[in-house]
Amino acid sequence: MNSTEDKIYFYPVWLRIWHGINALGIILLIVTGITMNSGFEKGLIEFGLNMKLHNFAGAIVSLNYLVFLLGNLVTSNKKFYIVKPRNFLKRPMKQAYYYAWGMFHGMQTPYPLSEKRKFNPLQKYAYIMVMYFAVPLVIVSGIGLMFPELIFNQVYDISGVLITAVTHSAMGFFISIFLIIHLYVASIGKSPLDNFRSIVNGWHHITKK
Amino acid sequence: MKVSLSILLFFLCLSSSVRTQAQYYDTPKEHDCLKCHSQQTYSFHNELMGTDDKKLMNPYYIIDTLGLREGVHKQFDCTDCHSYDYTTYPHNANLKLEPLATCLDCHGGDESFASYQFDKIQEEFQKSVHYQAYGDNFTCAKCHSQHTYTATARNSNSILEIVDYSNKMCLSCHNDMRRYGLVSGQENPALIDVHSWLPNQELHFKHVRCIECHTAVEDDLMVSHNIRAKEEAVRRCAECHSENSLLKASLYKYQNLQERAEDGSIIGVLSNENYVIGSHQIPILRTISLLIFFAALGGIIIHGIFRIIYKK
């Protein structure tokens, strides 16, 4: 590695606070959610308490999601979430190729990060899917389960409560898978822990040629 | 003299106004009808013989006075529904022919009871095995005594009480040869034998309503009324036991509203402990999610191994 190193201030304070609360909240939601869905009666903690934790964590993550929306609305962070139609599929494919093959064969990263580019294309797509599709759906369906009178009663022959519950768990599952991959991919960096330091202190190492 | 008259009048008014809003049934022994219809025996003056006779009351005509006083129709007097001619005994034989109002006669299309959805219930009930088999002879009153019914599932906050109340409505007939025979003319199959495949029957019948297994759930009805043929009854243990689906969808909505009614604050809403089955109820989704999970994990492990080998 004979490239010079540089740091960019990628993650402003509000984003780091949002992310911290979000990460802790979602982990709690996943743990309590899985507990609820498994074992009859005797989970780690008593069922009722587990439910309450899940409800409270859900409310906090939902409010926190507003922080994310608002933050992106008023700051320039939103620009990192804009997708260009050109090479819509080619760009993430190239990045995937890099992860699967190139990085082990001395290839340079095809989309080096800079002030203009905070995420590589794959990362961008994943963040958009999770933040603008999965999380909103999980919040809406969660509200539906909490206030079941708001739910449409039936779609064809299937109960609305059931559809809402299934949507909720399916999106919850999707977010869990995202989290696993998110954590793993974040460990690909200057050193495995480097990116995790970034999301705490805000400064991201980039490699300059 | 005048003063005492007006005092008398005042008390008359007072007592009659109290009477209109409160209980007809507080003192059964003095009530026109309950003096006979709440007792094991009744007496009447035999005008023909000039004697006072005492006889046994038909047990099916004895009305539970506690139930009466709590029932939804407690502010009715007997003769609001039954003919006033019943006040004389022996009752006129033609009174048997008197038509009695059904639930729908009074509640059908009435806005003030819209939340109960009487018309929808009627519609659902007409699809049920009972109506299919016996038509209009199987009235709502076969399950719902107009005398004592209370909307328990709606107003109680104890699941055990709700289950008990609801199951008694079915058992009053299915466990009673005579009532059952009254509708069907056949013998009732012993429920214990019919459900012999269900372990721990007693516990189940205390914790789940008959209708939980025997009806098609209608989300927008608090109590689903479409009792289906036995072939369609829930028998798969997994529908309740596989996951922690403490309550099925119908009861879920209920409990949730219920708890909100008691504690509408934000904390109250968040503290509710109700749970409804999610996607793992659908086996295919469960399989798919396991596949995705292991694919992701496998990918990560393989990639990780390569990273270690190449020291990336």
Ligand code: HEM
């Ligand atoms: C313990 C859990 C988590 C850890 C350790 C973690 C770590 C990180 C790291 C290191 C980054 C920097 C990105 C990079 O350099 O690759 C990041 C960014 C991000 N993470 Fe997480 N994350 C966690 C949970 C989550 C969850 C649950 C979500 C969403 C549901 C999430 C959404 C995001 C988003 C949207 C960004 C980009 C933020 C931006 O810069 O606009 N993270 N995270």
